[in-house]
Amino acid sequence: MHDLSVSNPISGDELVAALNELLEAERAGARVALETANQIKGHDLAPLVVEIQQDEVRWCKMLLGVIGSLGHSPSTITGDFYEKAIAIEELKERLLFLNRGQGWVVRRLEKLIPRIQESNIRSQLQAMLDAHIQNIQRVEEGV
Ligand SMILES: [Fe+2]
Incomplete structure (x- = not known):
């Protein structure tokens, strides 16, 4: 490596x-994406929300793996972003709020990645960054 x-x-x-x-x-x-997808079954935006949910689960698994590989126990906390987002009743508003959360993740990753020495971790976080940028754009175009 x-x-x-x-x-x-x-x-x-x-x-x-x-x-x-x-x-x-x-x-x-x-x-947020799972509960939203369940609430909007049959809606035009449902497939996009399901794909975002699958991506978010994918990045959870990746982060769990990386944290474990560093010899640490991963956090079991769910960010308070969940409560804030799910309190928003209107679908478009909630998805735009979700996008702002995704934007926060992008900014964190952009600062973090250049400081990481281990190339395998860098590349996994870069894939997460790229997918977030793509999903933000898809939501902006979709809502
Ligand atoms: Fe995310």
């Missing part, structure tokens, strides 16, 4: 904390 030399490399504890924060956010996103 090739370790890249990076400026301002992140320490192990700081990396685990950042990954756990992302995991809590993704878990919240997955729950």
Whole structure:
């Protein structure tokens, strides 16, 4: 495995904390998307919300794996984003709020990735970043 030399490399504890924060956010996103998909069955936007939910679950699994590979126990918390998002009754408004949460994830990843030395972790987080940018755009075009 090739370790890249990076400026301002992140320490192990700081990396685990950042990954756990992302995991809590993704878990919240997955729950919001799951409940929303169940509430809007048959709606034009339902397939998109289901795909977002599957992506959010995928990133939860990836983060669980990376945190475990670093020898730590993953957080079991669901981010409070969940409560805030699910309280929004109107579908379009809720999806735009979900998009703002996804935008927060993008900004966190953009700051985090350049500081990670381990190339395998970097590439997995980069895939998560790319997918988030794509899903934000799909929601913007869809709602
Ligand atoms: Fe997400």
